[in-house]
Amino acid sequence: MSAVASEAQAPPVPKKRRRSGRLRPPLFAYLATMPTLLTVLLVVGLPLAYSVWLAAHKMNAITRKNTFVGFDNFRTVLSEQSFWNAFYRTAYFVGFTLVWTTILGIVIALLLNKAFRGRGFMRSIMLVPWAMAPVSIGVLWSFIYAGDVGTLNAILNDLGLGSWATAWLGNGTRALNLVALTHVWNQTPLTALLILAGLQSMPASLHKAAMLDGAGPATRFFKITLPWLKPTLLFVTILATINALMAFDIIWIMTRGGPGEATTVFAWLGYVYSFQFMRFGQGAAMLYMLTGLSFFLAIVYVLILGPRLRGAPKFKGPSAPDSEIAVRITRPYSIQARPLKKPIISLKLRRTLSSVGFLALVAVVFVWSALPVLLLLVMSITPASDLVRTPPSVIPSRITFENFRAILLPEGGTTSVQAKRVPLSLMNSFIVGAITVGIALAMAPFAGYVFARWPRARLFQAGLWSMLLTRMTPALTLVLPFFVIYRTIDLIDTRTGLIIAHLSILLPLIAWMMKSTFESVPRSLDSAAKVDGCSHFQMMVRVLLPVVRPGLMAAAIFGFLVSWNEFLFAVILTSSPEAQTIPVVLSGFLAQARFHEYGPMFAASVLSVLPPVIVAFVFQRYLVQGALSGAVKG
Amino acid sequence: MSAITIDDVVKDYGSHRVLHGLQLDVREGEFVSLLGPSGCGKSTLLYCVAGLEPISGGRILFDDKDITELSSRDRNVALVFQDYALYPHMTVRENIAFPLRRLKVDRQTIKAQVAWASETLGLSELLDRMPADLSGGQRQRVAVGRAIVRNPAALLMDEPLSNLDAALRVHMRTEIKRLARDLGLTVLFVTHDQEEAMVMSDRIAVMSNGHLQQYGEPMEIYRNPANRFVAEFIGSPKMNLLPSDERAGILLGLRPHDLTPAGPHDGEDAFKLTGEVVLIETAGPQYFLDVQVKGKMIKATAGDITGLTNGSEVTLSAPAERVYRFDVETGAAL
Numbered sequence: 001m002s003a004v005a006s007e008a009q010a011p012p013v014p015k016k017r018r019r020s021g022r023l024r025p026p027l028f029a030y031l032a033t034m035p036t037l038l039t040v041l042l043v044v045g046l047p048l049a050y051s052v053w054l055a056a057h058k059m060n061a062i063t064r065k066n067t068f069v070g071f072d073n074f075r076t077v078l079s080e081q082s083f084w085n086a087f088y089r090t091a092y093f094v095g096f097t098l099v100w101t102t103i104l105g106i107v108i109a110l111l112l113n114k115a116f117r118g119r120g121f122m123r124s125i126m127l128v129p130w131a132m133a134p135v136s137i138g139v140l141w142s143f144i145y146a147g148d149v150g151t152l153n154a155i156l157n158d159l160g161l162g163s164w165a166t167a168w169l170g171n172g173t174r175a176l177n178l179v180a181l182t183h184v185w186n187q188t189p190l191t192a193l194l195i196l197a198g199l200q201s202m203p204a205s206l207h208k209a210a211m212l213d214g215a216g217p218a219t220r221f222f223k224i225t226l227p228w229l230k231p232t233l234l235f236v237t238i239l240a241t242i243n244a245l246m247a248f249d250i251i252w253i254m255t256r257g258g259p260g261e262a263t264t265v266f267a268w269l270g271y272v273y274s275f276q277f278m279r280f281g282q283g284a285a286m287l288y289m290l291t292g293l294s295f296f297l298a299i300v301y302v303l304i305l306g307p308r309l310r311g312a313p314k315f316k317g318p319s320a321p322d323s324e325i326a327v328r329i330t331r332p333y334s335i336q337a338r339p340l341k342k343p344i345i346s347l348k349l350r351r352t353l354s355s356v357g358f359l360a361l362v363a364v365v366f367v368w369s370a371l372p373v374l375l376l377l378v379m380s381i382t383p384a385s386d387l388v389r390t391p392p393s394v395i396p397s398r399i400t401f402e403n404f405r406a407i408l409l410p411e412g413g414t415t416s417v418q419a420k421r422v423p424l425s426l427m428n429s430f431i432v433g434a435i436t437v438g439i440a441l442a443m444a445p446f447a448g449y450v451f452a453r454w455p456r457a458r459l460f461q462a463g464l465w466s467m468l469l470t471r472m473t474p475a476l477t478l479v480l481p482f483f484v485i486y487r488t489i490d491l492i493d494t495r496t497g498l499i500i501a502h503l504s505i506l507l508p509l510i511a512w513m514m515k516s517t518f519e520s521v522p523r524s525l526d527s528a529a530k531v532d533g534c535s536h537f538q539m540m541v542r543v544l545l546p547v548v549r550p551g552l553m554a555a556a557i558f559g560f561l562v563s564w565n566e567f568l569f570a571v572i573l574t575s576s577p578e579a580q581t582i583p584v585v586l587s588g589f590l591a592q593a594r595f596h597e598y599g600p601m602f603a604a605s606v607l608s609v610l611p612p613v614i615v616a617f618v619f620q621r622y623l624v625q626g627a628l629s630g631a632v633k634g
Numbered sequence: 635m636s637a638i639t640i641d642d643v644v645k646d647y648g649s650h651r652v653l654h655g656l657q658l659d660v661r662e663g664e665f666v667s668l669l670g671p672s673g674c675g676k677s678t679l680l681y682c683v684a685g686l687e688p689i690s691g692g693r694i695l696f697d698d699k700d701i702t703e704l705s706s707r708d709r710n711v712a713l714v715f716q717d718y719a720l721y722p723h724m725t726v727r728e729n730i731a732f733p734l735r736r737l738k739v740d741r742q743t744i745k746a747q748v749a750w751a752s753e754t755l756g757l758s759e760l761l762d763r764m765p766a767d768l769s770g771g772q773r774q775r776v777a778v779g780r781a782i783v784r785n786p787a788a789l790l791m792d793e794p795l796s797n798l799d800a801a802l803r804v805h806m807r808t809e810i811k812r813l814a815r816d817l818g819l820t821v822l823f824v825t826h827d828q829e830e831a832m833v834m835s836d837r838i839a840v841m842s843n844g845h846l847q848q849y850g851e852p853m854e855i856y857r858n859p860a861n862r863f864v865a866e867f868i869g870s871p872k873m874n875l876l877p878s879d880e881r882a883g884i885l886l887g888l889r890p891h892d893l894t895p896a897g898p899h900d901g902e903d904a905f906k907l908t909g910e911v912v913l914i915e916t917a918g919p920q921y922f923l924d925v926q927v928k929g930k931m932i933k934a935t936a937g938d939i940t941g942l943t944n945g946s947e948v949t950l951s952a953p954a955e956r957v958y959r960f961d962v963e964t965g966a967a968l
Contacts, residue, residue: 205719214736227723
């Protein structure tokens with residue numbers, strides 16, 4: 001009774017509430033976030049800190065002694081002409097991809113937002129270029145653009161335009177544009193996806209109202225749709241910029257910075273400094289500048305979108321009538337309506353014409369998204385000798401599965417070293433992906449829950465920021481310290497090392513996704529579980545995790561794909577077949593034997609894009625609904 | 635303002651027919667409600683009139699001019715949406731001026747016209763606010779302002795009051811009714827709330843499953859329902875239905891308000907029922923009685939419940955002319 005009495009005497013504002021009404025999180029919240037935050041600190045913070053140390057030191061190549069040089073590395077890098085050339089090239093690359101992903105993304109999103117038969121299928125098709133690994137994309141497009149026997153030349157040849165055939169990537173300016181175009185092909189689905197989610201959140205009545213108010217299609221697009229999409233477009237712009245800054249895989253596969261230095265962008269130059277010149281200090285300095293640029297953009301994004309992320313201001317006030325309709329009502333002017341006149345083209349014809357035009361555009365989207373992938377499929381069942389014949393042709397002389405046999409069967413009739421590595425690499429990819437996802441799923445959902453419920457508590461706010469910044473950190477910045485650290489502790493060339501490295505990507509990603517998921521779970525469910533006698537931990541395990549199971553599934557599958565497609569860590573941190581993943585082996589096909597192995601290479605490519613394509617088809621609805629709203633890296 | 639004629643309008647979604655040849659005419663300046671349960675096609679009909687949905691058959695005329703072929707922007711109709719559809723990135727002023735801008739009306743006229751509309755609706759203080767900063771009731775006024783700021787041939791309203799709280803809803807329906815009367819607006823008003831329709835309309839069109847069930851003045855529909863569906867849908871509490879003792883295949887309908895404990899003033903031919911009181915509900919000026927008659931629950935009203943308790947026997951009576959008869963098979967009133 002006394003407890004009740006003292007509570008009754010308590011001041012109206014409980015002491016637990018801090019100023020601005022924040023609730024102090026319970027101990028459970030701190031315990032739940034610890035594993036995630038500590039691991040992120042270990043796999044992201046530590047390497048980042050180490051690379052700061054690297055950037056401030058110079059290593060003598062002979063004595064292997066490090067000397068402190070302060071900002072010298074930065075100064076050296078900034079004074080080099082190649083740095084500035086790369087900088088301008090990067091700016092061009094970013095500008096090119098930004099403009100085209102945005103334009104194409106808006107067009108595709110507008111098309112696929114309309115209701116038509118087969119829309120779900122088209123949305124899946126549209127997503128395929130984004131789901132594919134950049135390495136597979138690079139392999140595919142570099143063969144399409146290749147001189148002599150390249151697919152584009154083969155198509156031209158088949159069409160009787162053989163005289164137009166050329167080595168498409170041979171010319172510097174053209175190579176930069178084509179690599180950028182390939183990046184556009186890869187990234188447009190992401191832009192389209194986010195814009196589609198934005199369009200779907202737009203109430204249908206807005207356009208109807210505007211139509212009745214006399215606005216035509218163009219007016220409606222510029223006055224209603226674009227203003228509505230403004231926050232989405234801003235987000236997409238910054239995301240696309242960061243992704244373009246970090247574009248690395250396709251450059252590695254397609255041009256390796258060449259011809260000459262024509263496609264040497266910032267990220268590639270940083271790689272060259274670090275891993276070809278072995279100038280770790282200068283490489284780290286350069287990559288730090290890249291990271292700085294990304295962070296800057298990330299912060300701009302959060303600051304501009306922050307108010308919206310915290311929820312739009314909602315009107316709270318009396319709903320009672322606060323004014324009356326005037327008693328005497330006379331119109332000052334009589335507004336003349338448009339005269340009712342018959343349109344020149346009948347309504348029916350207009351509808352037919354517009355639906356024909358619409359279907360034509362959908363067909364264009366289909367060709368843009370699916371044709372390259374279908375070519376890949378055709379090439380994988382074409383006899384290897386067909387792919388290098390002259391004059392080139394895309395029409396196979398016969399259909400064969402010998403390419404698949406070569407890479408999958410131990411004695412597939414091939415003597416190719418690289419083809420024999422495919423089965424093990426598929427296995428490695430699977431093991432690394434599954435274990436990384438497993439570890440991340442054991443920790444990140446708890447952190448996601450806490451971030452969703454106590455977003456204002458200082459520690460968690462900081463945690464959230466660190467997650468966001470981690471996701472904006474180019475993997476290239478992390479891979480250098482990882483490489484140096486792994487060399488000293490003997491984790492190079494192990495699956496364990498790769499799993500730890502992949503955690504640095506997946507942990508923040510999944511924590512962020514789970515935060516979005518938990519935000520859509522009503523808080524009353526937490527209270528109900530607690531009232532029904534659950535401890536915090538029981539509440540999570542018995543009630544909340546089962547509730548968000550679809551979200552967990554989505555996070556698991558999405559995380560697995562990211563690991564499956566990941567190339568940079570895999571290629572730098574492994575060197576022998578024992579730990580190599582499928583993207584690495586794919587890239588090895590190009591590096592090792594430049595001829596006659598295209599058949600097995602394309603068969604391996606098909607196997608590598610199979611899981612992503614399946615996911616694109618199965619989870620299309622999920623993706624479009626924005627359920628994976630946190631899943632926007634890459 | 636125009637008169638509206640809906641002439642044999644048919645609407646199909648694929649192979650699914652949602653409007654089955656509707657025939658409806660609305661006089662100039664008349665306030666007509668389209669009333670029915672959700673999914674009955676009332677909103678679809680409204681969108682057809684607005685030109686937002688193409689019709690599959692029939693014609694729509696404004697003042698004898700066939701507008702079936704016109705796109706919605708050429709029909710000069712205004713629509714107030716259930717969610718108001720205010721343009722979220724525009725101020726109240728820009729929202730209201732939007733239709734006038736599209737008509738390329740000159741600046742001066744727009745200014746005067748917006749001032750008039752906002753004054754009429756009591757929005758003058760709010761012109762520079764964004765929709766997000768308005769209360770539900772204020773948003774609703776802005777939506778109405780945007781609709782009346784030009785001279786629409788017809789004002790269409792799609793459940794405009796359903797997002798307001800109860801007190802405000804009652805207040806707004808009076809205001810909208812008066813506004814429509816004073817401006818002489820031709821209004822087509824969609825609602826599923828029979829009370830709203832009764833209070834506001836000159837005539838009510840009751841719809842169900844894409845068919846027009848009855849079209850008439852509110853009291854006519856209340857007193858002479860054309861069929862069992864209309865009888866049950868109109869009036870609260872719902873009409874009691876029980877099989878007739880006299881003739882098979884006939885249902886008797888009794889409105890709770892017509893069914894009261896029998897008294898000395900009952901007519902000779904009054905209809906009588908006897909049963910056991912199960913529950914007495916207090917409803918302010920009167921009481922509702924749940925009475926069990928031959929295993930069936932019957933609702934009745936009483937002004938005075940002296941002598942009535944749970945379990946007590948009561949005899950209910952209704953005037954003979956207030957007993958409705960319906961065919962069991964067709965549901966048609968007899």
